[in-house]
Amino acid sequence: MLMLMMNTQKKVLRLSSSLPRLRRNNDRKTATLSTPDGKKPLVANTFGLPSGKSFSCPNATSVCEKVCYAGKLEKIFKGTRELLLANWDAVQNKSVNELQQMIQFMIDDFKWECDKYNAAKYFRIHWDGDFFSEDYTKAWRRVIKHNKDVQFWVYTRVPSAVEMLTGIDNLGLYFSADDDNKHEAKRLRQEYGVKLAWLADTFEDASSQVRALTGKPGAKCPEQTRQIPLINIDGGACYTCGLCITNKTDIRFSISKK
Numbered sequence: 001m002l003m004l005m006m007n008t009q010k011k012v013l014r015l016s017s018s019l020p021r022l023r024r025n026n027d028r029k030t031a032t033l034s035t036p037d038g039k040k041p042l043v044a045n046t047f048g049l050p051s052g053k054s055f056s057c058p059n060a061t062s063v064c065e066k067v068c069y070a071g072k073l074e075k076i077f078k079g080t081r082e083l084l085l086a087n088w089d090a091v092q093n094k095s096v097n098e099l100q101q102m103i104q105f106m107i108d109d110f111k112w113e114c115d116k117y118n119a120a121k122y123f124r125i126h127w128d129g130d131f132f133s134e135d136y137t138k139a140w141r142r143v144i145k146h147n148k149d150v151q152f153w154v155y156t157r158v159p160s161a162v163e164m165l166t167g168i169d170n171l172g173l174y175f176s177a178d179d180d181n182k183h184e185a186k187r188l189r190q191e192y193g194v195k196l197a198w199l200a201d202t203f204e205d206a207s208s209q210v211r212a213l214t215g216k217p218g219a220k221c222p223e224q225t226r227q228i229p230l231i232n233i234d235g236g237a238c239y240t241c242g243l244c245i246t247n248k249t250d251i252r253f254s255i256s257k258k
């Protein structure tokens, strides 16, 4: 009863706010709960912004620009593109406090839905896009720290975001690395101990690069190797696997999936 009153209060607060609403996405890979046929997510547990250097990815490398999976989805699905652009418009010219409030409202809605369906509170930041400004990163930092009942995870190519988001217990943080930004990856690993999500043509190539920096090869993403399905009745691949969510180890991704 108390929980219901608090949620209602928060919804009233949001309705009385003039700030625009940020919208979450469904992503089959990150879903914590699926529909009974095991084909679609039941709770939207991710947030995105349009990708690319002209939008939210200031540190996009030539490798990621070439293969960006999320960027391809933006082109194929008009509705997805519109949703991302609406989120992008919403976060422009806002103060840190305003951004924090907008993100918090979105996370409140997410938590309300998780309680309704009894779903795990795991939230992937940026299925598409990245930390485009320091104020925006600061706002996320505050929200993550304020919502200890949610386990967040994120991959970023922005070094300042790694510096600002390191050391938060309920965040699985990865620096997305490839051949283009390997020197930055080395520095961030040495200075902050950040975990690496390495993208290369093959798992073997990624293994050599990760091993050179860390002494260990890192784990292959089991969804890419088809060891686990993208989604089934138990939820999405990331929920089943959990490696990135818990920040357990460095991860290898392969463009060729070989």
Ligand code: SF4
Pocket (backbone or CB within 6 Å): 220, 221, 222, 223, 224, 237, 238, 239, 241, 242, 243, 244, 245, 251
């Ligand atoms: S390694 Fe696991 S958690 Fe990470 S992206 Fe692949 S399936 Fe998801």
